Amino acid sequence: PEPPIVILTSNRTxxxxxxxxxxxxYHWVDYPDFTREMQIVHxxxxxxxxxxxxxxxxxxxxxxxxxxFKKPGVAETIDWAKCLLALDVISLSPEVIADTLGAILKYQDDIQKITGSPARKILDEVRAELAAT
Incomplete structure (x- = not known):
């Protein structure tokens, strides 16, 4: 019989x-661009x-x-979208982000770093970019 092909994945931790x-x-797979990640979420x-x-x-x-420490992957994007759906969220707000950040960030230090003003700043930038497209 043929030896099996084994695929190992790593996040380099x-x-x-x-x-x-x-x-x-080795084959490096980068994060998808916006369009591809939207297709995956859809x-x-x-x-x-x-x-x-x-x-x-x-x-x-x-x-x-x-x-x-650990950047969110596509799995976290999907998990967060599903979490927000379960909570009947229509659009992001600083309060919603604060309440659900644990769905996309898995380390307390990362959550603390983004909670509050940094999350609001990111949301403002995102909204401005989305409005421009």
Whole structure:
């Protein structure tokens, strides 16, 4: 029989042993651009309105530019959209972000860094960018 093909994924938080590295082919997968992430959110959270989806994706993409211990991935974008849907949220607000930031940031230091004024600033920037498009 053929040996299996094994795919390892990593977020680079743990070191991989050199012997394993020598036996691997590497392919870097970056975060998707806005359009692709919107397509993913539409597919995985189709109940979300266009406005909410655009705000969520734009906010998470802007958040990834911040100096965080763990930047949110696409899974967190989807989880956050579903969380907001469960709470009947129509659009983001600083209060909603403060109440749900744990859905996209997994470390307390990151949550504290973004809560309050930084979240409001990011939301304001996101809204200005979305209005311009």
């Amino acid at each position: 743990r070191e991989v042993h050199d012997a394993l590295k020598r036996r691997c082919l 597919a995985r959270a189709p109940e979300a309105t266009e406005r909410l989806s655009r705000e969520v994706v734009a906010f998470v993409q802007k958040l990834r530019t911040e100096d965080l």
